[in-house]
Amino acid sequence: xxxxxxxxxxxxxxxxxxxxxxxxxxxxxxxxxxxxxxxxxxxxxxxxxxxxxxxxxxxxxxxxxxxxxxxxxxxxxxxxxxxxxxxxxxxxxxxxxxxxxxxxxxxxxxxxxxxxxxxxxxxxxxxxxxxxxxxxxxxxxxxxxxxxxxxxxxxxxxxxxxxxxxxxxxxxxxxxxxxxxxxxxxxxxxxxxxxxxxxxxxxxxxxxxxxxxxxxxxxxxxxxxxxxxxxxxxxxxxxx
Amino acid sequence: xxxxxxxxxxxxxxxxxxxxxxxxxxxxxxxxxxxxxxxxxxxxxxxxxxxxxxxxxxxxxxxxxxxxxxxxxxxxxxxxxxxxxxxxxxxxxxxxxxxxxxxxxxxxxxxxxxxxxxxxxxxxxxxxxxxxxxxxxxxxxxxxxxxxxxxxxxxxxxxxxxxxxxxxxxxxxxxxxxxxxxxxxxxxxxxxxxxxxxxxxxxxxxxxxxxxxxxxxxxxxxxxxxxxxxxxxxxxxxxxxxxxxxxxxxxxxxxxxxxxxxxxxxxxxxxxxxxxxxxxxxxxxxxxxxxxxxxxxxxxxxxxx
Numbered sequence: 001x002x003x004x005x006x007x008x009x010x011x012x013x014x015x016x017x018x019x020x021x022x023x024x025x026x027x028x029x030x031x032x033x034x035x036x037x038x039x040x041x042x043x044x045x046x047x048x049x050x051x052x053x054x055x056x057x058x059x060x061x062x063x064x065x066x067x068x069x070x071x072x073x074x075x076x077x078x079x080x081x082x083x084x085x086x087x088x089x090x091x092x093x094x095x096x097x098x099x100x101x102x103x104x105x106x107x108x109x110x111x112x113x114x115x116x117x118x119x120x121x122x123x124x125x126x127x128x129x130x131x132x133x134x135x136x137x138x139x140x141x142x143x144x145x146x147x148x149x150x151x152x153x154x155x156x157x158x159x160x161x162x163x164x165x166x167x168x169x170x171x172x173x174x175x176x177x178x179x180x181x182x183x184x185x186x187x188x189x190x191x192x193x194x195x196x197x198x199x200x201x202x203x204x205x206x207x208x209x210x211x212x213x214x215x216x217x218x219x220x221x222x223x224x225x226x227x228x229x230x231x232x233x234x235x236x237x238x239x240x
Numbered sequence: 241x242x243x244x245x246x247x248x249x250x251x252x253x254x255x256x257x258x259x260x261x262x263x264x265x266x267x268x269x270x271x272x273x274x275x276x277x278x279x280x281x282x283x284x285x286x287x288x289x290x291x292x293x294x295x296x297x298x299x300x301x302x303x304x305x306x307x308x309x310x311x312x313x314x315x316x317x318x319x320x321x322x323x324x325x326x327x328x329x330x331x332x333x334x335x336x337x338x339x340x341x342x343x344x345x346x347x348x349x350x351x352x353x354x355x356x357x358x359x360x361x362x363x364x365x366x367x368x369x370x371x372x373x374x375x376x377x378x379x380x381x382x383x384x385x386x387x388x389x390x391x392x393x394x395x396x397x398x399x400x401x402x403x404x405x406x407x408x409x410x411x412x413x414x415x416x417x418x419x420x421x422x423x424x425x426x427x428x429x430x431x432x433x434x435x436x437x438x439x440x441x442x443x444x445x446x447x448x449x450x451x452x453x454x455x456x457x458x459x460x461x462x463x464x465x466x467x468x469x470x471x472x473x474x475x476x477x478x479x480x481x482x483x484x485x486x487x488x489x490x491x492x493x494x495x496x497x498x499x500x501x502x503x504x505x506x507x508x509x510x511x512x513x514x515x516x517x518x519x520x521x522x523x524x525x526x527x528x529x530x531x532x533x534x535x536x537x538x539x540x541x542x543x544x545x
Contacts, residue, residue, distance in 0.1 A: 001300075001302065001303060001304055002303065002304040002305075003303070003440075003447070005440070005442050040299070040300075042300060042440075042447075044440055044442075044443030044445040045443065045445040045446075047298060047299065048298075048299035048300045048449075083442040083443055084443075085440065085447075210299075211296075211299045211301050211302075211314075211317075212299070212301055212302040212312075212314070213302075214302060214304070214509050215266070215508075215509065216264070216265055216266065216302050216310075216312070216314075216509060217266075217296075217301060217302065217314055217317065218266040218267070218268065218269060218271075218272045218287075219317075221269065221271050221272075223271075224271045224274060226275065
């Protein structure tokens with residue numbers, strides 16, 4: 001893959017280990033990023049991270065991420081004026097066909113939906129977080145997030161409990177399109193539930209270890225799909 | 241098998257057409273074999289297997305560089321000897337020869353992995369004596385003709401399937417090639433990637449985590465043509481040409497230089513999964529255009545003019 005150099009505009013510690021980095025790319029993209037595409041963000045000399053575009057507007061792009069390892073930790077220390085590398089948008093963009101779209105996100109799995117919120121008129125769904133404070137703060141940065149119902153495990157924001165405790169609140173019709181993103185066990189539970197209901201179409205915005213980003217190394221297989229080429233939206237059959 | 245104008249026999253392998261994939265593009269999991277078969281290659285060539293599993297390097301491991309080229313330092317990531325059987329069994333289901341690329345840090349390791357590949361049903365083994373990205377074995381072995389002779393002889397004496405030897409460009413390429421043949425190689429794959437490097441001009445850091453890596457793609461095509469031409473002239477051997485084949489013309493050039501078959505790697509990234517079929521179509525028209533009855537009349541034809 002090739003990189004576009006990008007200058008850090010801000011790198012906000014949203015809450016706890018969660019950050020939102022905003023960058024200005026120094027060269028135009030050949031194709032603008034669309035949800036739920038992702039980029040490989042290169043932290044020079046440290047690591048290369050697959051991150052979903054949360055913001056994409058002209059040359060301004062943003063990524064919502066959780067610090068989990070050395071690479072994300074290094075990224076969190078980059079500040080205004082630092083330069084990192086951002087790849088061209090990877091994976092296939094995907095727009096739900098119907099009008100009734102449900103987003104189900106667990107924790108940092110909200111990242112791809114932040115960009116979707118710019119494109120989907122009347123989104124609904126659930127976002128499950130451990131600490132309600134994260135939801136409160138990110139909603140201030142992305143007001144459209146208010147259209148989703150938050151479930152917090154510490155019971156300080158929205159509904160009390162895990163997202164999967166509240167799945168029965170999500171009504172689905174024949175034309176409903178459900179997109180889910182988050183930890184694998186959450187995805188499995190969601191997929192099983194909708195399979196049992198026999199209603200709606202469910203797509204998973206999957207995550208995987210991505211190393212090369214161009215379909216060469218084969219690291220990003222999810223089921224039989226190479227996530228970097230033909231993902232990140234895959235069917236439930238890859239998880240159940 | 242129906243003999244078409246494109247069918248070839250190289251190193252004892254009967255191929256429906258001369259275009260296979262180059263080792264290193266996917267190729268170590270059964271799911272990868274499904275994808276590779278869909279490209280329409282005439283033989284499926286695995287990624288290099290080593291005895292022990294290798295995690296490979298941390299990313300960035302592959303970057304695109306000008307023009308139509310890739311720089312990679314994957315670090316021979318593979319599941320080890322135990323991964324060969326599931327891959328080969330799946331790949332064989334597609335009815336084309338399956339070539340297992342074999343790597344190692346020592347000669348006994350090459351022998352062991354090649355033996356395992358044969359036991360698992362590989363149609364041939366391709367000894368990777370030229371990977372620029374590992375410290376031991378790899379390119380150091382391929383550069384030393386005496387070592388080439390030893391490793392090829394040791395492998396060829398224990399496996400019955402054809403042994404193909406993949407060499408990179410070096411000052412002693414012709415010597416290494418002739419020693420490989422003396423050791424029992426049925427074919428030579430020429431060339432591997434060429435060592436290269438790229439530096440980010442903003443952060444001053446090398447782009448690859450391994451600092452340097454192997455350059456493939458259009459940038460190395462003229463080097464491959466030269467290597468195939470030179471070895472064909474000096475050494476009696478079947479040659480599989482590889483290096484920067486983006487179109488049928490590039491493949492035809494390597495065939496005229498002396499290759500009986502070719503491998504395609506970087507083109508799959510730049511031109512997509514349909515590139516193999518596109519090259520095969522182009523070669524078919526070319527064979528007719530130049531008035532040949534079969535593509536087998538053309539390897540090395542550039543030496544006859």
